Amino acid sequence: MNFLYNLLIISASAILKVLALMNPKLSLFVNGRKETISLINESISEEDKVIWIHAASLGEYEQGLPVIEQLKIHHPTHKIVLTFFSPSGYEVKKNSKIADVICYLPMDTKSKVNSFLTATHPDKAIFIKYEIWPNYLNALKKADTPTFLISALFKENQIYFKWYGGFMHSALNNFSHFFVQNEKSKSLLNSVGYTNVTIAGDTRFDRVSEIVERDNELDFMKRFKKDQFCFVAGSTWTEDEKIIIDYINNNIHPIKFVIAPHTIKEHHIQEIIQSINKKVVRYTDLEHSSLEDCEVLIIDTIGLLTKIYSYADIAYVGGGFVTGLHNTLEPAVFGIPVIIGPQYDGFAEAEELVQLGGVISIKNNIDFQELVDKYFDSEDYSSKIGRINTDYINEKAGATKRIISELNAILTLNN
Template sequence: MYFLYNLLVISASAIINVLALVNSKLSLFVKGRKETISLLNQSISKEDKVIWIHAASLGEYEQGLPVIEQLKIHHPTHKIVLTFFSPSGYEVKKNSKIADVICYLPMDTKRKVKSFLTDAHPDIAVFIKYEIWPNYLNALKKADTPTYLISALFKDNQIYFKWYGGFMRNALNNFTHFFVQNKKSKSLLNSVGFTNVTIAGDTRFDRVSEIVKSDNELDFMKRFKKDQFCFVAGSTWAEDEKNIIDYINNNTHPIKFVIAPHTIKDNHIQEIIQSINKKVVRYTNLEHGDLENCEVLVIDTIGLLTKIYSYADIAYVGGGFVTGLHNTLEPAVFGVPVVIGPQFDGFAEAEELVQLGGVISIKSNSQFQEVVDKCFNSNDYRSKIGRINTDYIKEKAGATTRIVAELNSVLISNN
């Protein structure tokens, strides 16, 4: 089976290299990986103690960030190597100061695995949520490197729990310990013979809890919102924007609207602006717009949404009409009602918050209008829903402390 797996990875690499000639995202994927070894050699010496953290993409990075921050505090003499699999994570965070080296993870071939681990020589390896790479895990086990999977989430339909999933189940044998998000994940691992499992929770709750404590002040948002009711829509897709823009164009309430689309390409931003019949300004054109008197602000850059949510009286999180719901915790932590589309199965926190009533799922334009109107007209209703969200996040926090305690003990014992 290993022969077939290695053949598949090598074949996939060859195909990606060809497709990268005509696909800009895959081009980043290929070119970035060519720099990995040189980035390691520039910053990591043979004498360095190294902590390796791997995240598939930006979402997993956000989950791992609280753990990385704590490890830096507790082990300041260790160097941290942070790897990404996806360009959507690496290209956003490649210039961050959170790690000593930020690079792409080379493909999971035996040759590239050996090269990477020789240069990185980690004292401990931490994978976040889903990342299972058999060759990396085998090599780490052979090198006696403690290896952890954190904020892990397992589901019935995954290959590890199928009769034909023996190869990938064997890959799991290489983990020293699993820190899982919930009882279901632990039960599934137990069902296939794994007892090295701890229910620690999801580190994202710690991440968003820290966001509230941060300085979220934005001068342009203070000027834009003033003392008016503010609706913030984040990570929206075209299907979400249809309902939002229809409401903007037809409602008569004194509401300030912020739209931060998932896609910030100029043609899409122009489509949004042209479809709105009220005074609108885009973020990158603030100096030429009448911000204070505009009713709609379109965010055409990345990195601001989390802080913008702090100004919301009600928030909308996109993706729920296209089976790719974005992060509902970021607005929820600010104690505001959160509205989403109808497709949120598999997003545990959204499922739980919909059941509790802190997140409201809508299926139609009329439902969307009804929810926003109700939140606008009733401070009590809005506050009640917001408290559900903040209480839920407080209850779920603490995963980072549980995980870091174990990692600290291993790192200290290895010194």
């Protein structure tokens, strides 16, 4: 199986190089990896102590960020190397100052693993959530490098727990310790012989809790909202937008609407604007528009949504009708009701918040209209629902502190 895995990785690398000639995203994926070793050599010397942290993409990075920040405090003499697997993570964060080196993770071939680990020579390695790369893990084990998986989430349908998953199951043996999100993950690992497991929770709750504490003020949002009821829809797809726009066009209440689409390509922004019969302004045209008189604001840029949520009286999170639900915690942390589409299975926090009543799932535009009208008509009801979300997040916070405390204890014990 080890031979087949290595053959598959080598073959995939070769195929990706060909496909990259025709696909811009794959081109970033392939060509970005050519710079990895030179980026490391520019900042890491043989004498440096190094902590290596790996995130698949942007979501995993957000989960790991609170831990990275604490590691920098607890290990100030170490340098941090942060790697990404996908362009959607690396291209967004490559200029961040959170780490001494930010680069792509080379493919999991034995030669590239050797080159990467020789350049970084980490004395600690941390993988986030799902990242299991057998050759990297085997090499770290052979080098006697303490290696940890944080914010891990395991499910019974994963290959590690199947009769045919022996190769991937054995890769887990290379981790020094698992920090899992829930009891189910711990039980699954226990069932296949792993007892080096701590239920630490999900670091995303610490991340979103920090959002509330920062400065979320946006001058354009203050001018747009004024003292009116504000509805914010984030990361929406076409299926979400049809329902929202139908409500906007027929709405008679004094409500300010903000739509931040997942896709901000020009043709899609124009489709949204043309389908709305109220006065609309787009973020990139604010200098040329009278913002105060507009009823609908279209956010046609990235990086503002979390702050915009702080101005919302209710929020809608997109993706629940077609592609996969986006982040419900970012609006929920502000203590407001959150609306989503019907497909949220597999998103643990959404499942739990739907059950608690802080997040409401709708199936169609009739459900949506009734719900928004109800929130608009009753501030007390809206506040009650919002408090469910705040309490839930407050109860779940603390994973970072538990991970850092246990991590330091393990490392001290092994020294």
